[in-house]
Amino acid sequence: MSPAEQNAVRQSARNGWLLSVPALLVLALAASGPLLIVVYYSFLTANDTGGVIRQFSLEGWRGIFLTYDIFDEEYRLADAHLTIFWRSVWLSLTTTLVTFAVGFPTAWFIATRPAQQRAMWLFLITIPFWTNLLIRTFAINEVIRNEGILNTALIWLGVIDRPLQIVYTETAVLIGMAYVYLPLMVLPLYATIERFDMRLLEASYDLYASRWRTLRRVILPIVKPGIIAGSILVFVPSLGAYVTPRVLGGGKKMMIGNFIELQFLQGKNWPLGAALSVTLLIIVMGALLIYVRVANRDRSSDHG
Amino acid sequence: MAERSFEISRLPGFATIAIAAFALLYLPIFTLVIYSFNASNSVAVWGGFSLHWYADAWANQAVKDATVRSLVIGASAAVLATTLATLAALGTTRRKAFKGQTFIYVMINQPLMVPEVVTAVALLIFFGIIKVATGYQGLGYLIAAHTAFCIPFAYLPIRARLESMDLALETAAADLYASPWQTFRRVTLPLLAPGIMAGAMLAFVISLDDVVITEFVKSGGQDTLPTYMLGQLRRAFTPEVNAISTMLLGVTVVLLTAFFLLTRKKD
Amino acid sequence: MIKYGDELGVSVADAVTISARNVVKAFGQGAGTVRALDDVSVDIRQGEFFTLLGPSGCGKTTLLRLIAGFEMPTDGTILLDGADITTLPPNRRPVNTVFQSYALFPHLTVAQNIAFGLEMLGKPAAEVKARTAQMLALVKLEAMAGRKTSQLSGGQQQRVALARALAPQPKVLLLDEPLSALDLKLRKEMQIELKRLQTETGITFVFVTHDQEEALTMSDRIAVMSAGKIQQVGTAKEIYIHPRNRFVASFIGETNFLTGTAEEGALRLATGERIEVPGLKAGGHATVIVRPEQLRLGPAAEGVLRAKVGSLVYFGTDTHCHLALADGTELVARLQNPASGEAGLGEGQEVGIRFAEGAVQRVED
Numbered sequence: 001m002s003p004a005e006q007n008a009v010r011q012s013a014r015n016g017w018l019l020s021v022p023a024l025l026v027l028a029l030a031a032s033g034p035l036l037i038v039v040y041y042s043f044l045t046a047n048d049t050g051g052v053i054r055q056f057s058l059e060g061w062r063g064i065f066l067t068y069d070i071f072d073e074e075y076r077l078a079d080a081h082l083t084i085f086w087r088s089v090w091l092s093l094t095t096t097l098v099t100f101a102v103g104f105p106t107a108w109f110i111a112t113r114p115a116q117q118r119a120m121w122l123f124l125i126t127i128p129f130w131t132n133l134l135i136r137t138f139a140i141n142e143v144i145r146n147e148g149i150l151n152t153a154l155i156w157l158g159v160i161d162r163p164l165q166i167v168y169t170e171t172a173v174l175i176g177m178a179y180v181y182l183p184l185m186v187l188p189l190y191a192t193i194e195r196f197d198m199r200l201l202e203a204s205y206d207l208y209a210s211r212w213r214t215l216r217r218v219i220l221p222i223v224k225p226g227i228i229a230g231s232i233l234v235f236v237p238s239l240g241a242y243v244t245p246r247v248l249g250g251g252k253k254m255m256i257g258n259f260i261e262l263q264f265l266q267g268k269n270w271p272l273g274a275a276l277s278v279t280l281l282i283i284v285m286g287a288l289l290i291y292v293r294v295a296n297r298d299r300s301s302d303h304g
Numbered sequence: 305m306a307e308r309s310f311e312i313s314r315l316p317g318f319a320t321i322a323i324a325a326f327a328l329l330y331l332p333i334f335t336l337v338i339y340s341f342n343a344s345n346s347v348a349v350w351g352g353f354s355l356h357w358y359a360d361a362w363a364n365q366a367v368k369d370a371t372v373r374s375l376v377i378g379a380s381a382a383v384l385a386t387t388l389a390t391l392a393a394l395g396t397t398r399r400k401a402f403k404g405q406t407f408i409y410v411m412i413n414q415p416l417m418v419p420e421v422v423t424a425v426a427l428l429i430f431f432g433i434i435k436v437a438t439g440y441q442g443l444g445y446l447i448a449a450h451t452a453f454c455i456p457f458a459y460l461p462i463r464a465r466l467e468s469m470d471l472a473l474e475t476a477a478a479d480l481y482a483s484p485w486q487t488f489r490r491v492t493l494p495l496l497a498p499g500i501m502a503g504a505m506l507a508f509v510i511s512l513d514d515v516v517i518t519e520f521v522k523s524g525g526q527d528t529l530p531t532y533m534l535g536q537l538r539r540a541f542t543p544e545v546n547a548i549s550t551m552l553l554g555v556t557v558v559l560l561t562a563f564f565l566l567t568r569k570k571d
Numbered sequence: 572m573i574k575y576g577d578e579l580g581v582s583v584a585d586a587v588t589i590s591a592r593n594v595v596k597a598f599g600q601g602a603g604t605v606r607a608l609d610d611v612s613v614d615i616r617q618g619e620f621f622t623l624l625g626p627s628g629c630g631k632t633t634l635l636r637l638i639a640g641f642e643m644p645t646d647g648t649i650l651l652d653g654a655d656i657t658t659l660p661p662n663r664r665p666v667n668t669v670f671q672s673y674a675l676f677p678h679l680t681v682a683q684n685i686a687f688g689l690e691m692l693g694k695p696a697a698e699v700k701a702r703t704a705q706m707l708a709l710v711k712l713e714a715m716a717g718r719k720t721s722q723l724s725g726g727q728q729q730r731v732a733l734a735r736a737l738a739p740q741p742k743v744l745l746l747d748e749p750l751s752a753l754d755l756k757l758r759k760e761m762q763i764e765l766k767r768l769q770t771e772t773g774i775t776f777v778f779v780t781h782d783q784e785e786a787l788t789m790s791d792r793i794a795v796m797s798a799g800k801i802q803q804v805g806t807a808k809e810i811y812i813h814p815r816n817r818f819v820a821s822f823i824g825e826t827n828f829l830t831g832t833a834e835e836g837a838l839r840l841a842t843g844e845r846i847e848v849p850g851l852k853a854g855g856h857a858t859v860i861v862r863p864e865q866l867r868l869g870p871a872a873e874g875v876l877r878a879k880v881g882s883l884v885y886f887g888t889d890t891h892c893h894l895a896l897a898d899g900t901e902l903v904a905r906l907q908n909p910a911s912g913e914a915g916l917g918e919g920q921e922v923g924i925r926f927a928e929g930a931v932q933r934v935e936d
Contacts, residue, residue: 009400009402012399012400012402013399013402013403015395015399016395016396016399016402016405016408017395017402017404017408018395019391019392019394019395019396020391020392020395020396020408022387022391022392023388023389023392023412023455023459024392024411024412026384026388026448026452027411027414027415027452028411029448029452030427030448030449030451030452031414031418031423031449031452031453032411032414033430034423034426034429034430035422035423035426037429037430038422038425038426038429041429051432102321102324102325103325105315105317105318105319105321105322106321106322106325106326108313108315108318108322109319109321109322112313112314119564121326123564124326124329124330125329126564127556127557127560128330128333130506130513130560131333131513131553131556131557132512132513132515132530132549132552132556134533134549135336135549135552135553136332136333138336138533138545138546139332139335139336139549140332142332142335142336142339143331143335148335149335179329182325182329183329198313201312202312211315211316212316215315219315236419239419240420240422242420242421242515242516243515243534246534246537247537256421257419257421257516260421260422261520264425264428264520265519265520270429273425274425277421277425277426278422280419280421280422281418281419281422284418284419288417
């Protein structure tokens with residue numbers, strides 16, 4: 001490169017940074033930066049009236065798994081906390097599975113429509129995607145609550161004579177999360193399937209594979225990146241879900257997100273809440289890292 | 305006679321599941337909308353068509369305040385986020401890869417990756433410290449928070465638009481004696497406008513929808529529509545919430561339709 | 572056509588592998604219906620290299636897809652060894668395809684691609700392994716067995732596609748313009764390779780192409796198609812020397828057309844000149860063809876036809892001489908260049924045209 005060219009490249013990079021700085025500043029102040037304070041707070045001592053006392057302590061972190069029994073004066077496994085973790089992980093995994101089971105056929109259906117119809121079907125998926133999560137949670141609540149249309153219909157049909165208690169159970173949270181996060185599974189799956197070379201299906205059928213074997217041996221391995229992307233997109237917000245378990249779990253079937261809120265807004269234990277937040281963040285980052293790894297591996301093996 | 309077709313891309317049962325999925329996706333939303341027009345006081349019984357829940361919501365001072373607050377925050381956040389995102393998009397696209405570019409991408413997309421409740425906690429603590437230090441309690445905190453998480457949503461369509469733009473157009477402008485600023489004003493910006501509009505609309509919708517971060521950051525008496533509705537849950541469910549939801553839903557659908565028309569590829 | 576089987580003393584069903592009977596394939600509905608195949612009947616014999624040749628949109632690929640089972644005909648039947656396979660799904664037909672795009676599975680290695688069909692047929696693992704190795708050797712890709720297909724060159728991908736389709740030992744191998752993506756040199760090599768594979772395996776090949784040279788050099792028999800119909804079926808020589816109609820004559824090689832009034836054993840042109848056409852019956856309008864290499868030029872007084880030299884285009888081995896008859900009809904003569912490199916003609920010169928023995932052929936319009 002000539003000095004003039006080098007100069008031009010350097011100036012271009014400088015301009016790139018300069019133009020990005022205002023956005024970065026806002027993000028650093030109102031999104032990323034404060035995350036560091038959360039880490040700091042997780043190592044401080046709880047103040048019983050809310051907030052913290054600026055004194056180093058590991059109680060917050062210990063509190064994730066252990067609880068101090070004031071009668072026996074010893075630490076015990078915090079069963080209630082473990083139940084919440086287990087519920088969060090279990091519900092998030094099940095939500096991911098349910099959304100995949102429904103979302104994959106849906107994405108396949110959209111991707112195999114004639115080109116001019118596809119935009120319409122996709123639009124029908126994106127409307128719920130952009131609609132307020134709270135509204136959608138209210139909406140599913142209208143269906144499954146005791147006086148909701150599901151119970152009303154079942155009673156009218158004579159299938160049951162008393163309404164099924166669905167709301168305020170784990171099932172309700174699962175139904176709600178699967179409902180609100182379904183578009184997050186469908187969209188990346190659609191993006192991958194749309195690029196899938198349908199001629200490979202002809203090759204597979206030509207080589208004696210049945211439809212089921214074509215699905216298992218050809219389609220699923222090739223659209224794997226989309227499956228992983230969709231699973232991460234559903235799993236991550238499920239794990240941190242706050243609104244859906246609060247509305248449909250009725251404060252009883254808490255998930256990590258609600259548990260964190262409890263520590264802060266009810267003013268009980270800020271360091272514990274901070275430690276829980278950091279833990280959640282680490283799990284989510286781990287999941288994202290796995291995704292990036294897998295995506296990169298698939299891309300590099302494609303191009304030799 | 306045997307079936308005279310073999311549809312290559314058909315998989316058994318898939319269409320049925322897909323249609324069922326679409327039905328299940330919309331059934332709850334339609335239910336919500338229909339119930340908002342229910343004349344009956346009870347949420348369980350259909351008592352005929354009525355607009356009185358809308359009238360109730362309209363007459364409710366708290367709802368009015370929350371609506372105005374949502375709109376003010378949404379509009380401010382959308383304008384700020386779109387401006388910042390446009391600058392960042394101009395800075396990060398269509399130039400040779402430079403040192404730190406990946407860092408900028410990660411920073412901009414960070415709100416998409418971190419669980420909302422974690423960001424909410426972080427802002428609660430951080431803004432809490434500032435509130436104590438400065439004594440300022442206003443809407444600025446909410447606007448700043450909303451601006452931050454709206455940036456990636458505004459950034460994506462603008463960047464996509466920029467990347468699909470033909471560099472030759474700007475070269476042509478320069479060839480026709482336009483200065484860099486004139487080129488930007490007269491060529492780049494008008495071509496970019498649909499992307500900017502789309503970004504602004506998405507940012508507005510995202511801001512209007514936010515519950516978690518607002519719930520943690522708001523000071524007393526700073527409810528937006530979503531946090532107001534969430535608060536109503538402590539009491540009995542009323543069709544008034546359905547009416548507010550339906551109105552919000554309407555705004556979202558209108559904005560999204562506009563967004564799609566703006567970003568639609570010309571055939 | 573039936574004589575072929577009779578002469579060999581075998582039944583017709585044994586000799587014919589694929590038989591299409593009155594096949595119609597229509598796409599679309601109502602006024603927009605397009606007939607991609609319009610009442611096509613053809614018999615493809617066992618062990619032959621059969622080519623479907625025609626311009627794009629003539630229906631050749633549609634016919635191939637009907638045989639493969641990717642599409643089903645609107646009307647008519649398709650028989651394989653005498654059995655009706657018209658509505659059999661593709662995964663139950665003992666027929667394999669080499670796709671134009673190759674359609675190799677990107678997530679599988681070369682060996683896994685080749686083994687795919689055998690595995691789907693439920694062959695024992697040992698047989699799959701042995702057969703895959705045999706196929707790799709056949710297409711000379713032993714060294715590439717473990718590679719992903721995206722790491723191969725176009726020619727190598729082509730070979731994998733061939734090996735994959737041949738591995739299950741199909742009764743018929745269908746090839747859909749398999750050489751069109753290759754460059755000229757590689758295409759020539761693959762033509763020889765394909766012919767070798769066909770001879771070695773003895774499998775019936777049905778080959779689709781729009782390239783007449785490819786068709787002429789490789790095929791045992793060729794079906795020339797146009798507008799959803801088969802125009803003529805025959806060996807390369809038959810369709811070149813005795814094209815049945817104007818379309819076949821113009822699509823295969825270069826041709827001069829002459830039209831005029833039919834007389835007993837001759838054609839009277841508009842210029843009043845007369846060309847002998849053995850067997851032509853008097854009455855009505857007729858068209859004859861003469862290939863450019865069959866024209867002989869001499870002094871104006873000695874020819875059957877009198878023409879004026881228009882332009883001369885030098886092609887190295889020969890010169891193309893564009894001629895005009897008195898009524899403006901244009902003809903092209905291909906003249907072999909003498910060692911001196913000069914054809915000895917000048918533009919605007921008056922010449923006489925004669926035709927080689929038997930070169931003038933009558934064709935249907």
